Amino acid sequence: GEDVEQSLFLSVREGDSSVINCTYTDSSSTYLYWYKQEPGAGLQLLTYIFSNMDMKQDQRLTVLLNKKDKHLSLRIADTQTGDSAIYFCAERDRRSSASKIIFGSGTRLSIRP
């Protein structure tokens, strides 16, 4: 079945780049997402990429998609304290027409001074 995996924790120094990695199993996924969850809040869509793209850049965020290895990454340039959050990788459940999404377990990003 479909599965999305990501590491649970990442710690980076303020000002450095953060790279959060994710692997997925459904090679026919059409949409892949990154969500951000700040403490005590719901999930917020951060960015997404279509499966026919290799890269998407949006200000400090860069998403890289390697379809061959089923690997997705999120790079945050110049990481700031406000980037502290849990980041969820997710893929569209292709079997469902009801916009079902399969989420990874989330990566908690902590920033050290």
Add this chain to the structure above:
Amino acid sequence: DVKVTQSSRYLVKRTGEKVFLECVQDMDHENMFWYRQDPGLGLRLIYFSYDVKMKEKGDIPEGYSVSREKKERFSLILESASTNQTSMYLCATGSSGDTQYFGPGTRLTVL
């Protein structure tokens, strides 16, 4: 802007109580979802609804039921709350082919 609201941010209930969690959206989305979030387990889908009065089980429906009498409102019901249902509950909404938009969550504690 999509607005998804949940009836409570924090809730404390006793074992055996019936618990209602309510979610309301203002975007006329046909699909609505209930998840629970636990540390290290990510989000797990409890139930979802793709139309009024229509529902489908998610990955962990046991101990829960849902109700969707109006398009904008989706309720999660714990018939008899148990301590292992202590969790963060997240509601989401979306149109088919679109992403999901989340509410702020309800942190439920069952004593």
